[in-house]
Amino acid sequence: MTDEPAITPELVAAHGLKADEYERVLALIGREPTLTELGIFSAMWNEHCSYKSSKKWLRTLPTKGERVIQGPGENAGVVDIGDGLCVVFKMESHNHPSYIEPYQGAATGVGGILRDVFTMGARPIAAMNALRFGAPDHPKTRHLVAGVVAGVGGYGNSFGVPTVGGEVNFHARYNGNCLVNAFAAGLAKTDAIFYSEAKGVGLPVVYLGAKTGRDGVGGATMASAEFDESIEEKRPTVQVGDPFTEKCLLEACLELMQTGAVIAIQDMGAAGLTCSAVEMGAKGGLGIELDLNAVPVREDRMSPYEMMLSESQERMLMVLDPEKREVAEAIFVKWGLDFAVVGKTTDDLRFRVLFEGKEVANLPIKELGDEAPEYDRPWVEPQPRQDVAPGDVAVPKNCGAALLSLLGSPDLCSRRWVFEQYDTLIQGNSLQRPGGDSGVVRVDGHPTKALAFSSDVTPRYCEADPYRGGAQAVAECWRNLTAVGAEPLAATDNLNFGNPEKPELMGQFVKAVEGIGAACSALAFPIVSGNVSLYNETQGTAILPTPTIGGVGLIEDRSNTARVDALKEGDVLFLVGHDGSHLGASAYLSTIEEREDGAPPPVDLAEEKRNGDFVRSFIRAGRIRTCHDLSDGGLAVALAELCMASRIGAAIEAGDGPDHAILFGEDQARYAVALSPADAESFAAAAADAGVPLRRLGTAGGDRLKVAGRLDLTIRAMTVAHESWFPSYMSGTVIEPPAAA
Amino acid sequence: MKTAVVLLPGLNRDRDMIAALTSITGRAPQTVWQTETALPDVDLVVVPGGFSFGDYLRAGAIAARSPVMRAVADAAGKGVPVLGVCNGFQILCEAGLLPGALMRNAALRFVCREVKLEVVNAGTRFSSAYQAGQVIRCPVAHHDGNYFADDATLKALEDNGQIVFRYAEGTNPNGAVRDIAGIVNAGGNVLGMMPHPENLIEPEHGGTDGRGIFESALGASTGLAA
Numbered sequence: 004m005t006d007e008p009a010i011t012p013e014l015v016a017a018h019g020l021k022a023d024e025y026e027r028v029l030a031l032i033g034r035e036p037t038l039t040e041l042g043i044f045s046a047m048w049n050e051h052c053s054y055k056s057s058k059k060w061l062r063t064l065p066t067k068g069e070r071v072i073q074g075p076g077e078n079a080g081v082v083d084i085g086d087g088l089c090v091v092f093k094m095e096s097h098n099h100p101s102y103i104e105p106y107q108g109a110a111t112g113v114g115g116i117l118r119d120v121f122t123m124g125a126r127p128i129a130a131m132n133a134l135r136f137g138a139p140d141h142p143k144t145r146h147l148v149a150g151v152v153a154g155v156g157g158y159g160n161s162f163g164v165p166t167v168g169g170e171v172n173f174h175a176r177y178n179g180n181c182l183v184n185a186f187a188a189g190l191a192k193t194d195a196i197f198y199s200e201a202k203g204v205g206l207p208v209v210y211l212g213a214k215t216g217r218d219g220v221g222g223a224t225m226a227s228a229e230f231d232e233s234i235e236e237k238r239p240t241v242q243v244g245d246p247f248t249e250k251c252l253l254e255a256c257l258e259l260m261q262t263g264a265v266i267a268i269q270d271m272g273a274a275g276l277t278c279s280a281v282e283m284g285a286k287g288g289l290g291i292e293l294d295l296n297a298v299p300v301r302e303d304r305m306s307p308y309e310m311m312l313s314e315s316q317e318r319m320l321m322v323l324d325p326e327k328r329e330v331a332e333a334i335f336v337k338w339g340l341d342f343a344v345v346g347k348t349t350d351d352l353r354f355r356v357l358f359e360g361k362e363v364a365n366l367p368i369k370e371l372g373d374e375a376p377e378y379d380r381p382w383v384e385p386q387p388r389q390d391v392a393p394g395d396v397a398v399p400k401n402c403g404a405a406l407l408s409l410l411g412s413p414d415l416c417s418r419r420w421v422f423e424q425y426d427t428l429i430q431g432n433s434l435q436r437p438g439g440d441s442g443v444v445r446v447d448g449h450p451t452k453a454l455a456f457s458s459d460v461t462p463r464y465c466e467a468d469p470y471r472g473g474a475q476a477v478a479e480c481w482r483n484l485t486a487v488g489a490e491p492l493a494a495t496d497n498l499n500f501g502n503p504e505k506p507e508l509m510g511q512f513v514k515a516v517e518g519i520g521a522a523c524s525a526l527a528f529p530i531v532s533g534n535v536s537l538y539n540e541t542q543g544t545a546i547l548p549t550p551t552i553g554g555v556g557l558i559e560d561r562s563n564t565a566r567v568d569a570l571k572e573g574d575v576l577f578l579v580g581h582d583g584s585h586l587g588a589s590a591y592l593s594t595i596e597e598r599e600d601g602a603p604p605p606v607d608l609a610e611e612k613r614n615g616d617f618v619r620s621f622i623r624a625g626r627i628r629t630c631h632d633l634s635d636g637g638l639a640v641a642l643a644e645l646c647m648a649s650r651i652g653a654a655i656e657a658g659d660g661p662d663h664a665i666l667f668g669e670d671q672a673r674y675a676v677a678l679s680p681a682d683a684e685s686f687a688a689a690a691a692d693a694g695v696p697l698r699r700l701g702t703a704g705g706d707r708l709k710v711a712g713r714l715d716l717t718i719r720a721m722t723v724a725h726e727s728w729f730p731s732y733m734s735g736t737v738i739e740p741p742a743a744a
Numbered sequence: 745m746k747t748a749v750v751l752l753p754g755l756n757r758d759r760d761m762i763a764a765l766t767s768i769t770g771r772a773p774q775t776v777w778q779t780e781t782a783l784p785d786v787d788l789v790v791v792p793g794g795f796s797f798g799d800y801l802r803a804g805a806i807a808a809r810s811p812v813m814r815a816v817a818d819a820a821g822k823g824v825p826v827l828g829v830c831n832g833f834q835i836l837c838e839a840g841l842l843p844g845a846l847m848r849n850a851a852l853r854f855v856c857r858e859v860k861l862e863v864v865n866a867g868t869r870f871s872s873a874y875q876a877g878q879v880i881r882c883p884v885a886h887h888d889g890n891y892f893a894d895d896a897t898l899k900a901l902e903d904n905g906q907i908v909f910r911y912a913e914g915t916n917p918n919g920a921v922r923d924i925a926g927i928v929n930a931g932g933n934v935l936g937m938m939p940h941p942e943n944l945i946e947p948e949h950g951g952t953d954g955r956g957i958f959e960s961a962l963g964a965s966t967g968l969a970a
Binding site for chain 1: 753754756757759760763764794795797798799800853854855856857883885887940942943948949
């Protein structure tokens with residue numbers, strides 16, 4: 004094990020290992036590691052791969068449920084949807100690479116999450132992405148938006164998965180650190196799910212897919228540190244995506260899985276060959292031996308260190324049934340992909356790496372994974388914020404102007420500029436595309452079922468109160484699924500936070516996870532997969548805490564769903580839930596008053612469930628066809644969105660109270676729904692029986708949204724405000740949002 | 745009606761097309777892999793959409809030189825109806841089966857949205873189910889749909905009635921010259937179009953305006969159409 008540089012403290016530090024962590028390495032192996040071994044430890048023990056700061060808290064999340072087939076710990080979560088079918092899904096961040104190189108960073112984020120899904124034997128059927136950028140007037144923001152959106156589209160469109168939902172937000176706290184969270188879901192048969200646990204000794208370990216290059220070497224370690232001014236120098240650690248190869252890999256893998264040749268399979272994501280080999284072996288209680296001379300490479304003179312740490316994309320590792328080798332290889336030849344036996348499983352629980360006949364690594368495989376450091380980081384309870392009462396906020400002089408400002412603000416305006424760059428209808432199963440409460444996709448080949456997808460979090464709430472913000476993210480996701488008539492099944496979480504070594508930021512993480520756990524338990528909405536992204540800060544400024552929740556719901560009968568664009572002349576509109584009263588941390592406060600103070604709205608999970616179950620039962624009975632959840636911007640924004648989408652007006656009586664709180668309050672557990680006049684009375688009676696607060700708002704018709712005594716706007720004026728900001732901003736014609744009313 | 749769908753690595757609307765043909769003709773199309781040198785005896789050959797070979801050289805350029813496309817050219821030469829949608833249209837142009845070229849969208853961005861199409865010529869075997877001048881809905885999803893040809897070619901296309909579909913009501917999504925969305929060859933048996941009729945053939949798609957293209961081809965092959 005010679006020909007490698009000496010291991011100095013500087014070299015150890017450059018690998019992101021702390022002194023005590025390096026001591027642990029020495030104790031484990033009883034000698035100084037080789038450079039390759041140091042690289043392997045760095046790859047396995049960094050925050051991104053080991054979850055060393057978050058593990059303790061992730062264990063507290065509810066992960067089980069009647070329908071859960073596979074919870075966290077595999078490539079993706081698996082949930083039963085009946086009839087022998089299951090949905091396989093996960094969300095994962097690609098924040099750091101996307102800030103450094105937005106197109107490729109975002110593209111490979113999409114590629115990575117798609118691979119996680121089809122590694123398990125599922126054909127991807129839906130994608131979403133949650134994007135957070137800096138302030139619109141920050142000099143980098145437009146460039147990042149353009150690059151990230153093009154990258155997401157470039158990869159997903161070419162691969163051939165419909166993007167059916169997502170989020171885009173702007174805030175100065177993301178100026179130095181944008182967030183790209185990519186979600187994918189696939190459909191599989193429950194009796195044909197593939198796992199990463201290796202089984203059987205002496206079986207061939209096979210490398211599949213694209214060749215290995217030097218791209219992405221050290222990427223996971225890069226993603227486990229704060230950014231500083233040298234970040235631009237890290238561009239070479241960003242991988243380059245090839246969606247064409249990924250599409251071929253998908254088809255080849257699904258064909259291969261039908262042959263019975265696959266014993267275990269794992270995609271090569273973060274830390275590539277190292278992480279995939281160690282995970283397969285450690286899970287199966289087996290050793291793995293790799294011969295790097297057999298690894299297909301696309302660059303000359305690659306060292307074992309580089310091969311082990313490369314994050315080249317579109318690669319898989321599998322344990323093969325040797326009797327099926329010929330048929331397996333033929334499939335990969337047909338698709339023009341590499342197929343190389345690069346090693347074997349062993350019974351000695353060692354991870355051994357050979358190169359040019361020499362052993363360049365020999366490490367205990369279990370300890371590489373299981374014995375990774377785990378920290379109980381010190382944390383402090385976030386300081387509760389004083390709330391803002393409506394009386395402390397000036398009443399708007401002109402409610403209509405305030406509504407137009409909100410509809411045209413960067414955070415609430417139409418995302419058409421974004422989602423028209425995504426193929427939203429490929430596969431021919433998209434029933435509801437972006438712009439509604441959830442994306443809805445038919446279960447291919449099933450006569451009645453469909454799946455709903457939504458991605459949600461309100462970072463300004465999480466900043467104001469991490470516990471409440473975490474719970475609200477789950478509640479809003481659950482509500483969005485409910486609003487189309489779906490039964491929320493389970494969720495994936497993508498927890499984006501700052502430096503966990505700072506107690507106040509660790510406190511945000513701890514409390515947000517606690518809030519998420521409480522909401523998931525109360526709503527029977529378990530977390531089945533997820534990803535943690537820490538160290539999202541640049542030069543000491545952390546992002547807003549952003550625990551993105553990606554939820555999946557089941558629609559048993561897709562002929563009975565609700566949508567935002569189905570409002571008809573004469574429909575009776577109702578508000579389900581109580582009147583608006585809460586302005587703290589609201590979009591109204593930040594957009595109109597340019598204030599971000601106050602506490603977020605309380606989240607009453609029992610009320611959330613009661614109101615949601617009530618609405619869903621009427622959608623499923625075919626009596627509610629139009630529904631929209633109330634969130635950012637409250638009742639007025641929800642009604643405006645219904646009217647704009649349906650191209651019909653409404654005449655509304657919104658009840659007594661301060662104008663801004665009634666119209667724009669962001670109280671939770673609320674929906675705007677519409678029914679035919681014939682159903683209105685029985686609906687009101689049923690709400691009273693169920694203890695669900697209900698207000699009859701008025702009737703749909705005409706071409707104006709009128710709220711008696713408060714505002715009167717044409718659909719056209721609202722639509723112009725809503726649709727203008729994004730294209731104008733991206734073409735450089737405006738930088739500032741429309742003036743506040 | 746018997747149909748065949750050409751399969752090339754990187755195509756991704758093959759499954760949409762197979763589903764549409766199965767639903768409309770009542771039987772699954774045969775699939776023909778890129779390395780095949782002959783086509784089965786069918787009434788309609790379809791080159792579906794996607795990103796063949798990643799479109800890494802020029803959209804459709806690599807695919808146009810694959811063995812199966814030589815077979816498609818032979819069949820087209822014998823009068824077999826051939827339909828190319830999106831990447832299929834790009835491939836047919838690159839293969840020389842249709843005139844002109846598809847350039848990058850004028851806005852330089854991928855675009856997925858619904859547009860309006862005017863049926864310019866309802867006399868072709870792919871459009872006989874529509875009325876001339878009829879405006880239909882149809883979705884598009886492409887990055888390189890900006891049709892271009894020189895003036896002489898455009899004049900010939902117009903004079904011969906080879907322009908079948910035009911983007912209507914100001915919905916041209918890509919800057920295509922003279923709003924051209926779909927054209928046929930001089931023989932009238934090869935249609936290329938950028939929009940995706942296969943994604944608008946059933947009520948759950950939000951409409952059925954795309955069916956007419958398949959029904960026209962079906963009717964023509966069985967002699968039912970006018």
